[in-house]
Amino acid sequence: MSSIPPFGGFGLGLRRTHYADFLDSDVPVDFVEVISENYMVDGGRPLRILEQVRAKHPVIIHGVSMSIGSAGGLDGEYLAKLKRLEQRIDPLWVSDHLCWTRTSAHNSHDLLPLPLTHEALEVVCDNIDRAQSSLGRPMLFENPSSYLTFPEDEFAEWEFLSEMVRRTGCYLLLDVNNIYVSAQNHGFSADDYLAGLPLERVRQIHLAGHTPKSPERDIVIDTHDREVCDDVWALYSKAMTIIEQPVATMIERDDKIPPLPELLEELDRARSLAKQAVPA
Numbered sequence: 001m002s003s004i005p006p007f008g009g010f011g012l013g014l015r016r017t018h019y020a021d022f023l024d025s026d027v028p029v030d031f032v033e034v035i036s037e038n039y040m041v042d043g044g045r046p047l048r049i050l051e052q053v054r055a056k057h058p059v060i061i062h063g064v065s066m067s068i069g070s071a072g073g074l075d076g077e078y079l080a081k082l083k084r085l086e087q088r089i090d091p092l093w094v095s096d097h098l099c100w101t102r103t104s105a106h107n108s109h110d111l112l113p114l115p116l117t118h119e120a121l122e123v124v125c126d127n128i129d130r131a132q133s134s135l136g137r138p139m140l141f142e143n144p145s146s147y148l149t150f151p152e153d154e155f156a157e158w159e160f161l162s163e164m165v166r167r168t169g170c171y172l173l174l175d176v177n178n179i180y181v182s183a184q185n186h187g188f189s190a191d192d193y194l195a196g197l198p199l200e201r202v203r204q205i206h207l208a209g210h211t212p213k214s215p216e217r218d219i220v221i222d223t224h225d226r227e228v229c230d231d232v233w234a235l236y237s238k239a240m241t242i243i244e245q246p247v248a249t250m251i252e253r254d255d256k257i258p259p260l261p262e263l264l265e266e267l268d269r270a271r272s273l274a275k276q277a278v279p280a
Helices: 016-024 045-054 076-089 118-135 157-168 176-186 190-196 230-242 260-276
Strands: 010-013 031-035 059-062 094-097 100-102 107-112 140-142 171-175 202-207 248-251
Touching (some): 010 260, 045 076, 076 118, 176 202, 230 260
Parallel strands (some): 202 248
Antiparallel strands (some): 100 107
């Protein structure tokens, strides 16, 4: 199976709010990322717009419903639709999440956590092997944000991801905000998390905002509805000093989406921090 070469661009998630901006002007980004499931159809306006944007920018397709942790295996119809989209768009790469989202009869539309056990690792690796074989290319998988752990856990999350990568040959989409959120919720060190990963397999970084702890709620929630906070920017800078290859950096915003210039300002901050970071 082919490898994924490093790519050091800076991009945004393509959201409906900004369709006109991308169609009518030259937006200063190196790529856009789209939610796969929104375009896994045979036609319609969103797909036509995506094809028009693809003529101007490289595209990453990022899934939320593959359910790579499903014990019953992957949905063949889902894989077939994803393959058709991949062939139509020719993306930079295809990514999804380390999570499960469905049973045989129900899709939760939530990114649900996995127990970090040897048994779960076997399931995940078998499913990744099937997905990559179906697509004929390696995939990226994103570290989740989490709000609970399982008493039967046998790995730290970074250990689980490292073994997953080693066994399947997949790559990592490193969500820096998710590392921060999970570290705050579970009390582990974000630095230990970064140090424990096979960073040479990282090809993309996500940056996003979250809802902090409050007197009413003693957890941090990954909401993607506000600016990236200073602590996450600091963790991004740290990551960029220890990742040796170029990586693609993206700002995610899925709710309370601001005008495009505000997101481009955040992206400029990422560019500046990446430029200042010198890999060790």
